[in-house]
Amino acid sequence: MLHLPFHLAMHIPDGYLSLPVIICGWAIAAGLITLAILRLGTESPRSTPLLVATCAALIFAAQMVNFPIADGTSGHVLGGTLASVLLGPWLGCLVMAVVFTVQAVVFQDGGITALGANIVIMGLIGTLGGFGLYQLLRNFLGKYSWLSLSLSVAIAAWSSVVGGSMVCAVALAVSGTVALELVLPAMVSWHLLIGIGEALISVAVISFVGRSYPELISSRQPVNN
Amino acid sequence: MSNSTNRLIKVGCGTALVVATLLSPLASSDPDGLDRVATDLKFAHKADSKPLAQQLPFYQVFEEYQLKVVSTQKISTALAGIIGTSASFGLTWAIAKLMLKSAPQEDT
Numbered sequence: 117m118l119h120l121p122f123h124l125a126m127h128i129p130d131g132y133l134s135l136p137v138i139i140c141g142w143a144i145a146a147g148l149i150t151l152a153i154l155r156l157g158t159e160s161p162r163s164t165p166l167l168v169a170t171c172a173a174l175i176f177a178a179q180m181v182n183f184p185i186a187d188g189t190s191g192h193v194l195g196g197t198l199a200s201v202l203l204g205p206w207l208g209c210l211v212m213a214v215v216f217t218v219q220a221v222v223f224q225d226g227g228i229t230a231l232g233a234n235i236v237i238m239g240l241i242g243t244l245g246g247f248g249l250y251q252l253l254r255n256f257l258g259k260y261s262w263l264s265l266s267l268s269v270a271i272a273a274w275s276s277v278v279g280g281s282m283v284c285a286v287a288l289a290v291s292g293t294v295a296l297e298l299v300l301p302a303m304v305s306w307h308l309l310i311g312i313g314e315a316l317i318s319v320a321v322i323s324f325v326g327r328s329y330p331e332l333i334s335s336r337q338p339v340n341n
Numbered sequence: 342m343s344n345s346t347n348r349l350i351k352v353g354c355g356t357a358l359v360v361a362t363l364l365s366p367l368a369s370s371d372p373d374g375l376d377r378v379a380t381d382l383k384f385a386h387k388a389d390s391k392p393l394a395q396q397l398p399f400y401q402v403f404e405e406y407q408l409k410v411v412s413t414q415k416i417s418t419a420l421a422g423i424i425g426t427s428a429s430f431g432l433t434w435a436i437a438k439l440m441l442k443s444a445p446q447e448d449t
Contacts, residue, residue, distance in 0.1 A: 127375075128375065129388040129389065129392060130388065130389040130392040130393055130394075131387045131388040131389035131392070132379075132384070132387055132388060153440055156440050156441060159441075162346070164346065164441075165433075165434050165437035165438040165441060166346075166350050166434060167346060167349065167350060167353075168433055168434070168437040169429075169430045169431070169433040169434035169437060170349070170350045170353035170354050170357070170430070171353070171433075172429045172430060172432075172433035173353070173354055173357035173358075173426045173427070173429050173430040173433075174353055174356060174357045174360075175429075176357070176361070176425055176426050176429035177356075177357040177358070177360040177361035177364075177365070177422060177425075177426045178357075178360060180360070180361060180364075180365040180368060180406060180418075180422055180425070181360060181364045181365055181367075181368045182368040182369040182370070182371065182373060183368075183369055184369045184371055185371075185374075188371050188372075188377075189371055189372060189373070189374060189377040190368075190369035190370075190371040190372065190373050191373060191374055192368075192373060207437070210433070210436060210437065210440070211433055214429060214432050214433045214436065215429050215433075218425060218428050218429050218432065219425070220394060221394065221397060221399060222399045222403060222424075222425060222428065223399070223403050223405055223406050223421065223425060224392060224394035224395060224399075224400065224403070224404075224405050225405060225406070227388075227389065227392050227393065227394065228392070228393040228394050228397075229393060281374065284375065288384075293384050293387055294382050294384045298382050299378060299382060302378040302381060302382060303374065303375070303378055306374035306377060306378065307374055310373075310374055325349065328345055328348060328349060328352075329345050329346070329349050
């Protein structure tokens with residue numbers, strides 16, 4: 117039984133996922149991160165190593181700060197969508213992979229076996245899925261207004277949290293840890309709320325960055341597609 | 342490197358350190374979404390009581406986000422925050438520097 121004197125962000129621990137799901141998680145994580153490394157050349161040159169590292173530092177720090185949601189439950193920021201909007205999707209993937217690895221390896225936050233799954237669920241869904249949604253929304257809402265930027269970021273960030281919670285629920289169910297009809301509504305309902313925190317914080321950071329460094333965020337399109 | 346990038350990096354790193362040091366000890370100790378669900382649906386006991394991460398040398402130093410040698414909880418968390426934030430920064434910078442060098446573009 118997990119017994120924690122002081123409780124901070126807990127990702128999926130060892131023991132919740134079955135071996136096939138663990139392997140799947142690692143395979144997807146490894147595949148997408150490899151893809152990210154191959155496509156780094158398409159990222160904006162404005163995403164310098166120091167800037168990328170700064171983003172990682174921010175996301176690590178932010179993930180430590182659980183905020184109360186309701187009924188004795190807390191949530192924490194993920195930051196995947198934020199990272200991808202700031203740096204580009206592929207650098208975003210790298211950032212999230214590093215952050216989750218440090219958390220798991222150094223601070224036992226999330227199981228080592230479950231690290232692949234954790235990276236995919238809480239990182240890559242945001243940096244890739246969330247980013248894709250963000251681009252779609254910006255194209256739809258008009259690329260050059262603060263409102264379109266904020267709305268796109270907010271919706272994409274919120275969706276990545278909710279989407280991640282769904283995938284997590286499915287992973288748990290497929291692992292035989294808990295029934296899908298129980299875990300899916302439970303996970304989703306909490307994360308509908310947690311996602312709001314993600315959306316607000318993402319918009320706040322993007323707005324701040326957008327004001328001092330507008331070119332970083334003006335309709336970002338990859339060089340090759 | 343341009344002035345505004347410089348400023349962004351300083352503000353970003355500064356914010357990260359403030360958050361990791363001053364905010365993290367104040368973080369909610371309530372269980373997060375997954376933990377809450379695991380308790381409610383009664384599968385929390387399935388977590389490994391001796392996870393792999395505890396076999397690693399870092400476990401000698403850190404009990405989750407607490408620095409073992411420091412007994413004051415809030416200071417312990419703050420220190421863990423600084424260390425983790427710095428490690429994330431350093432590791433990411435090293436990897437990004439390596440990877441972006443081999444990518445066909447100018448490093449500004």
